[in-house]
Amino acid sequence: MAKKPSSTKSGGAAVSVSAKDKKTLGSLRVLADEVVDCAEKGRAPHLDVPSRSLSNVRFNKSKRFLEMGSGTNRRELFNLSQAKAYMQTLLISSGCKRLIEEGKTTSLRGLYYMLKHSIEGTKEETFDDQADSDTIIEDVEVTLNSLREEMHLYASNRGxxxxxxxxxxxxxxxxxxxxxxxxxxxxxxxxxxxxxxxxxxxxxxxxxxxxxxxxxxxxxxxxxxxxxxxxxxxxxxxxxxxxxxxxxxxxxxxxxxxxxxxxxxxxxxxxxxxxxxxxxxxxxxxxxxxxxxxxxxxxxxxxxxxxxxxxxxxxxxxxxxxxxxxxxxxxxxxxxxxxxxxxxxxxxxxxxxxxxxxxxxxxxxxxxxxxxxxxxxxxxx
Amino acid sequence: MKRTPAKSPPVRTAAKKPTEADEADEVAVIDEAETNGEAPAAEKAASRPSTKRRATAESMAAGQRDISVSEFFAKNRHLLGFDNPRKALLTTVKEAVDNSLDACEEAGILPEVWVHIEMTGENRYKVGIQDNGPGIVKAQIPNIFGKLLYGSKFHRLRMSRGQQGIGISAAGMYGVLTTGKPVKIVSCIGKKGKSHDLHYFELQIDTRKNKPEILNGKGEGEDIPFGADGDKFLAKHGVEWKAAKDGTVAHNGTSVTIELEAKYQRGRGSVDEYLEQTAIANPHVTLHYKDPDGKEYHYDRAAEQLPPEPKEILPHPYGIELGNLVTMLQATKAPTLSQFLTSSFSRVSSSKASDVCEAAKLSTRANPARIGRHDGELLYQSLQKAKIPPPATDCISPIGVPLLLKGLHHVVPAEFYVADTRPPTVYRGNPFVIETALAYGGSSAAVKISLEALTEMLGETDARTLRQFLINGFNGIGGDAADKILTEAEFGNRTSPSKLKPAEIAKLHAAMRNVNLEEGQTMNVLRYANRVPLQFQPGACAITQSIMGTNWRAYGLSQSRGGLPSGPVTIMVHIASVWVPFTSESKEAVASYPEIQKEIRLGLQAVGRKLAMFVRKRMKVKQEGERRNVFLRYLGEVAGAVNEINGRDKKKLYDMLLKVAKRKTEQADIKLDDQGRVIKRAEEDEYGDNVLIVKQDEPETPPAATEAAAAGLKKTKEKGTGKAGR
Missing domain, CATH: 3.40.1360.10 (Dna Topoisomerase Vi A Subunit; Chain: A, domain 2)
Incomplete structure (x- = not known):
């Protein structure tokens, strides 16, 4: 992320930021501020990602469609099995922020390539394949309560x-x-x-x-x-x-x-x-x-x-x-x-x-x- | 008619020899009588096919004669450990060093031994061994070095390295047989006598008579003056003699120089290995060793105390056989049976003696000499049935846990050491003690070997394939590890080690360093009997069998069925006994008595339990470390992403997160134990006694042992460096 050229704040005048984008940016910022907050207080940072499994899905009989329940999964940085996913979530968030600020959209695959790099000092990749990043994107969607398009992402055309x-x-x-x-x-x-x-x-x-x-x-x-x-x-x-x-x-x-x-x-x-x-x-x-x-x-x-x-x-x-x-x-x-x-x-x-x-x-x-x-x-x- | 004299009688003679050292003549006569009795039947069967007799009883009788022990062993030298030139060299050094150590300990002197091997020609080596022992009385020197089955250790029940009195004289005999050069002995019995003169003998064994033949000084040996003249004299005769440090008083001790046909080779089963292992089990000994390449090794003693002197004991009734009993009855000077029993056996009190007599329906006052075969048998049976306490165990001096740990640590670099001494037990009436020690962790010799040393080793090995070379040449490399190394270096399994080009050697060297051997490493087993390392026939030995029969998986090592466990482990098993039951005269393997096996098993389990604790703990620490690593890996990314979103300082955030990560993982380090208590005892306490833990990050001088095994072969200026000086 650090390799990103100068921030959009300087050259950002040309980019129009819609009200929707502002809302998305706001929730992204909250996400990041929480990390700093936790770190400052010496606490382990975490995210609460709404659960996207059958157990957290309710069939609304009157409306006749599925609703997501209020169940969340806690994703912690200092948990062996979640550390990587946590890191990826923040990476995706930062990638989306960049897209919004630059007023561009990209495909899911584009974002995958945008964020894929090897972690400093190791041979490990931030994302192993696109499926990795796709699920995390959906996680970010539900966490921020923003839709994919609001994060300036689109999928390949099909249908x-x-x-x-x-x-x-x-x-x-x-x-x-x-x-x-x-x-x-x-x-x-x-x-x-x-x-x-x-x-x-x-x-x-x-x-x-x-x-x-x-x-x-x-x-x-x-x-x-x-x-x-x-x-x-x-x-x-x-x-x-x-x-x-x-x-x-x-x-x-x-x-x-x-x-x-x-x-x-x-x-x-x-x-x-x-x-x-x-x-x-x-x-x-x-x-x-x-x-x-x-x-x-x-x-x-x-x-x-x-x-x-x-x-x-x-x-x-x-x-x-x-x-x-x-x-x-x-x-x-x-x-x-x-x-x-x-x-x-x-x-x-x-x-x-x-x-x-x-x-x-x-x-x-x-x-x-x-x-x-x-x-x-x-x-x- | 008759069998040819070559076959059966000699074997019998040999078998009896150990018990009746000098009575060869009688034995042979008895044998002859027996064979005569069976003769006619054998003759009939044999004579049928040919009409003409090939030999007559008379003509055959002409060829029938005594076989001297020397002749027997000269022909059967493999029985004594002289099967091949390489082993001959080892056996020679070993017998001499063992004798030296026994003598020093008996005299209450802290042993210091010099070993020098020198190449004198193609496949010819001169071996010189000197000690600082009490010396040998002039009159006894020829017998000790020039006669098989002559010694002080055979008839007594006391723990000592030597047992039969064959070793050193056999080595001398081998030397004379193969090179024709006599055995040269220098001995000085020290300060007490007026003369500080040295006795010098050149001996060879007359194999037909089993008698020493003195070659110098008109068959009397020579007395040489101490001082410059003496030194000159000895130098002229090719004998080394290290004088006492102060130079004024004659250095008491004995030196023996044998020239023999041999082959010097490093690696497993080598002299180097023997000396190294000796140093482990004898921390009170200082060893100086100069190898044929002129490199010097010094194993300094780690303990300044001699082990307690083992007491001589009387035989225990349970360990005796009927024949022995009868002989003892005939030979005793005791006037009554009761006195005979109490004075000839250990642990037989007079009340016990009368119980035994009563059970055998014999009078306690009976004359032992008059007890016949039948009564003798009754007596024997009642002795076996009587409840007699096990023999006193002060006849054995175990190494002891502290010295075991010290010795092992001194020579084997590792992280974790544990030792255990079992309480004394008895097999066949002979008391024995099993001691076990274990070293875990550290890297193997293969990783640390230098390129030059490897080149040298490859040059002199006789292994046919590279794989064999790796397995045989290095401790701790098993088949798996060898395969791994070869795959890494991209060599075929059957590559010949002697034909490698320098570039290929470098490749092999790199592979040996890079391959993680910890998994493929097999356990390194050090076997000892009465402090003497056993280097051959591991498969036949009760110690190896017990190790393989133990379930090491329960102790955190991996082990394939019925094999040695693998892992960076060195295990040492010591059996100390007044009479170690070897499977052969060359003393290479311990016989599998159930009592001994059981004790070994218990000893192994004792160290195994401690090992399991350590391995588990280490595993946990390792996991914790990995955990921390995982977090650290991602922290940078997280900090970068956060910086991207809200522009906060990346470095500062990273540091803060790092702090949290450290605290988080530290907490895990002191997590609760099974019972929910916080674990914060000191590490050593946790394992109980008998344990030594070496922190790996502590700076340590380079481990001498691996250097010895890897034999860093720089011939220059090696004096006094590197060896066991920690």
Whole structure:
């Protein structure tokens, strides 16, 4: 950190510091002052990081999304197992402070490289890999109660959108029906100050699990036939996709239907979209879509669609374990249909990917499967 | 007919010899009588295939004759430790030094011994050993040095280094056999007599008669005057004689010079090692040693007191055999059986004697000489059955815990020393004491060896592979450690040590220094019997077996199943007894009597428990240190980050955090013990007695022992330096 060129205080006049940034800077400062305070009093410095585990997550039944509890984990400098994490937390904080002051944003990976160096006199690196810094960033987010974007950080883009909507992204007007074969790439920050919706004629949103399936729907112009938006999140949807879906749902009143793989992984993607993730429970308010529906694939689809044996993928031990775990989550626990769904899958002993429907016909999924489900309103809630 | 005389009789003779030293003739006669009895049967079987007799009883009888002990041992010299030239050198030094120490101690003189090995030709060395002992009476010199099985130590039950009276004369015999040069003895019995003259003998052993042959002074030896003339005379005869320091009074003592075919080699099983180990177990001895390269080593005594003189004891009834008893009965001068028992055995009181007689249905007043075989057996059995207290133990003088610690510390550099002396116990009626001492920590010789010394060692080793060289040449390097070193130095396992180029040697040297040997190090075992180091046949020895049979994992060392534990440990086991049961005449290994094994085990456990405390504590300190390190590593980063955010002074913050870190870890140092009390006793108290702890950060003079093992070979100006002077 010391290698940073002169501080922004001298040349900082050019950088406009927004009110939001001021608030973030303030909380960063509090964080640092506490360290000095402790040291001066001869006490061991520590941080209280809100806990981001299942135990500190509460399912709010009336609001129908996950809320973070008040539980915190104490992170101490003078604790063998926490010392490094403590150091990393402060490093990230200092990195964010620099970004804000210089009025720049960077990717998570950028920040990782910005702060990665070997600790003086050792061969040890401050961060071993990006996963290291990513978790710490999330820790700082919850500790400061500031969002990632408020710390001038963004993630790499993941997820695409196609459909009859025109939006303004950073001042550019974009018609999402005319974005070529790849569609509109959903940015990692989808706050109203970045993206505004201008015009939308779509009636609903179909969110699919991954790019390959999305391509099928885009190529078949599903969105045109059914007057909808089709999105994907490349597996577990990143925060940008979730935030955009949330805003589309809330601001434009578009119902969200999900087409995901029939496996624990798919179930959990649905769960995250619907009530928020355990890891980032503090973001659920801004991202959860409690009304989202799960239209497929279902455990019964193997028989219902008369799929061939060859598309079965056997459940492994991990799948079984995860499925049982998901069944136990409070927000699945009370839903009989979901319990039955999970039990059926476990009974089947295999999982199904959305792509397996291609074995019937290339466009089976867009021409028959999804329209039929929508028609029959056959979905899980 | 008949067996050839070469086979069976000699073996019998040899076996009996130790008990009946000078009565060789009788024994041989008995043997002959026995063999005659069996002869016809053997003859029938043997004669069948050939019709013509190859030899007759008469012709064979012509070839049948006595075998002298000397002849027997000249042929079977491996039994005495002369199997190869290298070992011969060691055995020679060892026998001479052992005799010197025994003599000095018996005379109440603090021993000082000079050992000088000189190369006189290809594979030929001249060994000179001199002591400051009482000297030897002129008339006895030839017998002591020129006759096998002649000595004072065999017949008495008393702890001494020598036992049989074979050693030094065998060494002389070996010398004469291999080089033809006589044994040269100088002795002076000191101030009491008027004459301060030295007696000078040149001897050789007549192997056929087992009799000394005096070569000089017309078979009488020579008296040489003390002073310049005498010195000149001795110098001319190639004998060294160190005069007393004041120069006026003749220096009493004995010097023996033997020239023999030998091989000098450093490392394990070497003379250097023997002397070093002798210094450990005999802290009251001063040793001067000049090796063939002219380097001098001085092991100064660490204790000014002689060990208490061991008393001679009578045999204990439990340790006696029927045959012995019968012989004793015949030989005794006691008029009655009761008197015989009380006067010939230890711990037999007159009331005990009458109990024994009663049990054997013999009269206490019976004449011992008239007791026949049958009654003798009854007497023997009742003696074995009677409850007789164990023998007195003042016949043994153990080294004692303080001297064990001192001796070990003197020679083996380590951090932690612990010693234990077991109470005396008895095997087969012979009292014995087991002493154990252990040194833990410190780095091994391999780490400290100099490049020149390594080059030298590589040049003279006969190991075939580098791996073997490392394992055999250095204490504390086991197979694992050797492999590690070789991997580090990027050598193959089978590289020959003699063909290394200088650059490769440097590489090996660097690897030896860099590799952390602590884990791959195997325990270094020092075995002693009556203060004499045992350097060979570790596998056959009860001491090694007991060490391997002990579970060292319980004491914080790692140990593979059935092997020696590993770690930077030196363990010393000393068995002191009036009669140490060796497995062979060359006195290389202690026989495994259950009583002895049990005592060794208990002794090992005693030091092991203390070691465990130390190892655990050290582990904790180490962890604490690591802990502190981890914190220190991150403090700079933390201070930097804080500075970045709020602009506070980085250095000041760092110092403040450092202070907190130190306090935090210090607190952990004095954490509560198992019972929740604050531990703040002094370190030494914690371990109880028998422990010596050397703080590693204390400045210490370079450890002599490792230098000796690593043999820093600078030939120049080495006089009086480096050795054991701490």
């Amino acid at each position: 695409n959108l196609v459909g009859p909507i025109t939006l303004v992204d950073s001042g550019d007007e974009i018609d999402c029906t005319r974005m070529g074969s790849a569609g509109y790439s959903i940015p990692s920050i989808c706050e109203p100050d970045v993206i505004q919706f201008k015009k939308c004629t779509a009636k609903f949103i179909l969110h699919v699990e991954k790019d390959t399936v999305w391509r099928r729907f885009a190529e078949d112009k599903f969105w045109l036939k059914h007057n909808c938006l089709v999105t994907h999140g490349g597996g577990q949807p990143p925060r940008g996709v979730r935030r955009l879906l949330h805003r589309l749902h809330k601001e434009l009143n578009l119902p969200v239907y999900c087409l995901l793989d029939n496996d624990p992984w798919g179930y959990y993607i649905y769960s995250v979209l619907k009530q928020g993730s355990i890891n980032l429970a503090f973001e659920s308010v801004r991202m959860g879509i409690p009304e989202a529906k799960y239209i497929g694939l279902r455990s019964k689809d193997f028989d219902r669609c008369q799929l061939s044996n060859s598309v079965k993928i056997n459940l492994n031990d991990q799948d079984v374990k995860r499925a049982k775990q998901i069944a136990e989550y409070p927000w699945f626990k009370d839903k009989k249909a979901w319990q039955k769904e999970i039990q059926t899958m476990l009974g089947n002993g295999f999982k199904l990917e959305v792509e397996s429907l291609i074995s019937k016909d290339i466009s089976y999924v867009t021409e028959e499967y999804v329209p039929a489900r929508l028609e029959d309103q056959d979905w899980l809630d």
